[in-house]
Amino acid sequence: MTFTVKLMVMIMLWNNDGSFHSSAAEVKNCPDVEIFSAAMEDSRKAGRFKGWAAHCDEVTFGSDSPI
Numbered sequence: 001m002t003f004t005v006k007l008m009v010m011i012m013l014w015n016n017d018g019s020f021h022s023s024a025a026e027v028k029n030c031p032d033v034e035i036f037s038a039a040m041e042d043s044r045k046a047g048r049f050k051g052w053a054a055h056c057d058e059v060t061f062g063s064d065s066p067i
Helices: 033-045
Strands: 002-014 020-026 051-063
Touching: 033 051
Parallel strands: none
Antiparallel strands: 002 020, 002 051
């Protein structure tokens, strides 16, 4: 098995209707925590969603062939 490590940002949103939305994207660098948090809080306070969580870390993927 081949292992590939990717740096990923994962964002989870708690929507105003009670549903959830999540997304993940590969990034070259993790975003600045203070700037990112401020932007997300501005969006939450503007009523775009109820709450949010985010995480940036290396993720190891296993595969039978190189990615």
